[in-house]
Amino acid sequence: MIKKLPLALLVVLSFSVSSCDAQKVFKDVLTQVATQQSGELDISAGLKQALNQGVDKAIAQVSVTDGFLKNQAIKVLLPPELQQVESKMRAVGMGSLVDDGLKLLNRAAEDASSKAKPIFVGAVKQMTFQDATSILMGEKNAATQYLKKTTSTPLYQAFSPVIKGSLDSVGATKMWTQIITKYNKIPFVAKVNPNLTDYVTNKAMDGVFLMVEKEELAIRKDPINRTTDLLKKVFARQDM
Numbered sequence: 001m002i003k004k005l006p007l008a009l010l011v012v013l014s015f016s017v018s019s020c021d022a023q024k025v026f027k028d029v030l031t032q033v034a035t036q037q038s039g040e041l042d043i044s045a046g047l048k049q050a051l052n053q054g055v056d057k058a059i060a061q062v063s064v065t066d067g068f069l070k071n072q073a074i075k076v077l078l079p080p081e082l083q084q085v086e087s088k089m090r091a092v093g094m095g096s097l098v099d100d101g102l103k104l105l106n107r108a109a110e111d112a113s114s115k116a117k118p119i120f121v122g123a124v125k126q127m128t129f130q131d132a133t134s135i136l137m138g139e140k141n142a143a144t145q146y147l148k149k150t151t152s153t154p155l156y157q158a159f160s161p162v163i164k165g166s167l168d169s170v171g172a173t174k175m176w177t178q179i180i181t182k183y184n185k186i187p188f189v190a191k192v193n194p195n196l197t198d199y200v201t202n203k204a205m206d207g208v209f210l211m212v213e214k215e216e217l218a219i220r221k222d223p224i225n226r227t228t229d230l231l232k233k234v235f236a237r238q239d240m
Contacts, residue, residue, distance in 0.1 A: 046234025047132040048124050051143050053227065054215030055120045062211055063114040069106035074207030076105045079199045081192045082176075085183045101179065104172035105196070109204035112162040116155060116208050123150040136238055140220055144213040155205050163204065164197040172196070 061067055068074055078086050078098075086098050127135075127146070135142040167173045176196055184191045218225045219235065226232045 042230065042234055043136060043237075044127065044129050044132045046230050047135055047143065048127060049228065050216070050219050050231055050235070051124045051127075051147070052121065053231075054143070054212050054219065055117060055124075055147075057215045058208060058211035059113060059117045059120075062208055063110055065107075065110065067113070068109045068204070068207055069103060071207075074203075074210055076102070076109050076200055076203045076207070078102065078105075079194045079196075081194050082180070084189075085179065085192065088183070088186075088189075089179070097175075097179070101172065101175050104167065104170050104175065105200050107170055108163045108166035108172065108200050109207060111166040112159040112201070112204050113208050115158040115162055116151075119151050119154050119158060120147055120212075123147055126150070136234065140217055141213045143216045144209055147212060148209055152205065155208075156201060159204055160197060160201045163200050167196060167200070 062071070062074065068076055077083075078101075089095065089098050123146075131146060135146055139145070164173075173196065180192055180194075183189065184193075219231065220238065223232065223235075226235055
């Protein structure tokens with residue numbers, strides 16, 4: 001934040017220089033202040049624009065059919081305790097059932113991810129100049145880390161009921177309950193009882209953040225992704 005020029009300093013200046021000189025001094029000071037303020041506004045606006053651009057692209061990619069399922073980087077796989085279930089079922093010719101179950105988990109993540117955008121937009125609006133400066137000159141994923149820090153709790157709260165509803169509506173909860181029940185009846189196997197809603201919620205959040213980070217890296221590394229004059233101007237600072 002720009003510090004106001006102390007009143008005492010103005011008084012001293014007014015007595016130590018001629019009227020004409022004082023006017024020039026004041027004009028120079030005001031010009032410097034205006035330039036610095038303009039720079040701060042550029043940085044804040046540029047970082048917000050970059051984040052919004054990254055969020056828009058990321059959400060557009062993950063919130064469509066197969067946005068998670070066909071993207072190996074974020075595809076929701078079975079939780080570790082169910083992977084032994086998967087291997088045994090595939091071994092006895094029930095792989096298609098497992099594939100159907102996996103598809104339903106990813107559909108739930110795709111359904112929920114659209115809820116991220118307004119939460120991210122709200123966090124971007126709250127960004128301060130200090131936040132923006134730290135992000136611009138920080139790590140290559142500093143903007144994504146800012147979003148993680150400020151949105152993880154509300155994201156979970158928004159995603160969880162959507163994912164539970166989606167799992168219920170498409171029959172995933174029922175399917176996996178039946179699969180797990182059958183598996184747990186097999187003699188001598190360790191019983192499993194995963195919380196699928198919690199698991200898929202966290203995996204969906206991980207996927208969204210990973211895609212936002214991908215877009216952030218694209219803007220930082222390649223000027224061609226800086227699609228506005230403001231983005232070009234602001235991110236040129238980090239290139240120095």
